[in-house]
Amino acid sequence: MSITSDSEPKARHSVGQSMKRKEDPRLIQGRGRFLDDIVLPNMLHLAIVHSPYAHARIVKIDKSAALAVPGVKAVLTGEDLTAAGLAWIPTFHGYDKQMVLAVGKVLYQYQEVAGVVATSREIANDAAELVVVEYEQLDPIVDPFVARRDGNILRDDRENKTNHIYHWEVGKRAEADAALASSEVKVKQRIYFQRCHPAPLEPCGAIADMNGASGRLTLYLTSQAPHAHRTVVSLVTGIPEDKIHVISPDIGGGFGNKVPVYAGYVVSAVGSVVLGVPVKWVETRTENLTTTGFARDYHMDVEIGASKAGKLTALKVTTVADHGAFDAAADPTKYPAGMFGVVTGSYDFPVAFTELDAYFTNKAPGGIAYRCSFRVTEASYAIERGMDLLAGELKMDPAELRSLNFLKKEQFPYQSPLGFEYDSGDYETTLRKALDRIGYTDLRREQAERRQRGELMGIGLSTFTEVVGAGPGRLFDIMGIKMFDSAEIRIHPTGSGIVRTGTRHQGQGHETTWAQIVAEELGLDPQNLRVEEGDTDTAPYGLGTYASRSTPVAGAALVKAAQRIRERARKVAAHLLEAAEDDIDWIDYKFQVKGVPGKTIGMKEIAFAAYTNPGPGNEPGLEATYYYDPPNMTFPHGAYVAVVDVDRATGATKVRRFVAIDDCGTVINPMIVEGQIHGGLTEGFAIAFMQEITFDENGNHLNPNFTDYLLPTSLETPAWETGNTVTPSPHHPIGAKGVGESPNVGSPAAFVNAVMDALAPLGIKHIDMPLTREKVWRAIRDSGA
Amino acid sequence: MFPARFDYLRASSTDEAVAALAQHGGEARILAGGQSLIPAMRFRLARPSVLIDINAIDDLRYLRETGGSLLIGAGTRDAALETSELVTSGYRMIADVSVLVADPVVRQSGTVVGSICHSDPAGDWGVAALAGRAQIVVRGPAGTRTLSADDFLVDSFTTALAENEMALEVQFPRPSEHTSGAFAKLERKVGDFATASAAVQLTLDTSGAIAEAGVAIGAVGAKALRVSEAEQLLRGAKPSKDVIRAAADAARKEADPGSDTRGSAEFKKEMAGVLVARALVSALERLGVGGMA
């Protein structure tokens, strides 16, 4: 390590270093162990029969032809599950329940209707084609605005005969309305954040293994939240929680898609209980895209008021949410619309109000947090688009408008009008860095020249604020379980160790960053700190990985647990250094006798002594656990700038440059953070330009595979230019905030703002995502230019 | 998704493949790169009971110029064209297609002949075959015959191949010194089939007028379409913005697309025109005639 001068921050042992990812040699050499790699003796395979209709009554199911296929062991239907009390299960946030296999009627196309268990996956699939289901078609509703009229009640199982699920609001309605009415300048726009799908490369799957002798159910699940799933399984089935073992093996991407409980999980478990052997279920791509948790689908009316000089006066956002057939959004109990209240963004609104109404439609359920803290992406998109619309109305530079209205560094901690306490931020510095990096002034000059020649070039900004790290137990729970997280550290005699948390990474790099955090606190070698997650028999209880909560919550628990180790080690150090405990300092990653720089001892030696010579009265061994209840959320922010050229004749857009400056507080591993930013920006790019789950008027899903649900390749993905500023979180033990989701949250608005900026000379104000060639072409054509 | 059950046969010679076709008739399908056939089988849109794999037939893997034509064997992958000096220097329109068809991974397996045999209306090679006036050599129990691309491409996923015939080769006549072409494609992302595409090939006479023209459009009809009206307009004309515009309008007229997730019929029709115009502009540029954009 280099010698540092006083003016530079002191080089740290481990945190802040771009250590290569410890998990990569295993993963990139094909030596990971994903769900479908696991093969158990006598294992059977489950295939699911899906509904071809979006809304239909089930008249009859004939299993006989399927059961006659050699190798078929069972065919399960909703009726069979009813007998087991498992036809319906509660949804995560407790306002609704959902069907496992359809009972009585189907409510969306591809809904699970029956399960076929057979000796091979091929036989199960062939036999699934032979399950004959007779349907009587019903009128489907594919539009939440039609659902709202309650002309056709979709959920006759519910007590309230309405398609309305809930109303939610926060802020001051009357004040916001009054402020808007008296504002000198106003903009109002219906903005639709389209239904999209996280589409992890590995689809969902399960292996259920009920051991009839021990009475223990082992569930291998593609789960982002293995402990939560264990508890849910216990509550739903009545199996005592000690008899349930959930193992979440390597996961090939989750993005929120692997938080809910899916039909295949339950049916494979029932299959294993009934047949006494393990049953595996692995989704097809089509099943993943059509039945598992979608994201977004918010129709937002955004209204912003301002003075002529551009000072914000009020914000009002009214949303209609399409939740599909069941209300299966996995939001914390007290937050049915997630963290949508962060919609005031990075700006100093004197007054704000937002309300939301959610409706059932004949579409797959979901509304999961796709790479964002619950509904933050929708909120961020609404406000960042709104700010550009306002800038257009005011004929003001969008960067200037943002600067004028940013919350100032000195305003933190800041109480937002919609109920959050922002922990820290320095929006102006981040924006300046982004503008300098991209050469904003020169680009505006170039744009002016191109406009003279009739060329369409646009520059788009997004200066977003997120709220992540759910969350403080007084506010956040899922099914009553507080959203704390946990860490357990065991240091072995030779100074290596094992680190476990209640989170479950799916590509985020925990095996590396967790080791770095612990190494930093203990002065040990991160290479010899093994990180293990995902096994409920060994990991401490936690709520899992999503909503950028791992570093803010489990990361903090790790620091606290490591500090507990250090306190125990201090006693051993006192014994070894023959000094009083109070006279032992922790300096430069070593224990030292106060004022005697020569008398030191490192953690590695202490570890050995902890097992061989702990000292009289000292507890042997070196382990600690910590359950961390965060005092607040963390509020990462960023400034993104996109430069786009638009082809007038075809509507094709090309992202020429993209600068992303992120501020996630203290950075643990810059390389991993950069990787997260690259991934999230690529997803944001896809959402902005090519992804949408659409339905025809009969509720047929039009994007059931990767031919029609598009994932960008490296060839069209822009080259990302990344950078950062550091505004530590004042309440996190090492100042870290979450980062995995910022790029997905912040980037869609930057892309869309850039395209709208390009089209501004034609008088075009807004086009909903995805900005396909045809939509852009149509807008240009209709502008008459 | 899993294909329905099928038998698999690896042919080691063309004789063997043709014999197997004769034996199994309509139940059998030739397996070339598998980039169209296997996905169709996985979705169970195709359920052949026998696959005759021709990938082990070394004799079919060639790319050479003989008798004034580029000969592409049925075993030749798209990727071979992309890196061929012969193609990139002498066959500009084909070179364009070779880097725009599918994606780099698919091009490692997919074959030109297989694509033409598939006759996907949105496929790129059929469009190129029409504009480049390609011929397809096919073989059945009675021997070989040669068909023009126009005769070979019959309809959506339908060719003139009889059940007991396979294609051996596609032949593209070598463009003369005064001939060049271009291919233009609008796609939603790399690796997507065309929303619309256009291929053109032009020959100039000594006076600089257009002596011969091939114009075809893709993804805007039941199959790849030749735009005869555009060819007639171009033939004999001096290159001009007006004649390009007229040819593009002829393409718009000829286009008869359906609406789907790639776009509305209206959009695709319009794009057929835009792409024909763009392909003509770049073909002319390649012939040293600028200022047409």
Ligand SMILES: Cc1cc2nc3c(=O)[nH]c(=O)nc-3n(C[C@H](O)[C@H](O)[C@H](O)COP(=O)(O)OP(=O)(O)OC[C@H]3O[C@@H](n4cnc5c(N)ncnc54)[C@H](O)[C@@H]3O)c2cc1C
């Ligand atoms: C992700 C992806 C993207 C793609 N994008 C594009 C694109 O942008 N543009 C495009 O044009 N194509 C695209 N394709 C299709 C690809 O180019 C295919 O490779 C091509 O269309 C078929 O060639 P193949 O060798 O794979 O044929 P196969 O799939 O093996 O066969 C296709 C059909 O032709 C028949 N056949 C093949 N060879 C012969 C023969 N010698 N004689 C008789 N019949 C034969 C087969 O029986 C089958 O019916 C894409 C494919 C994929 C998977």
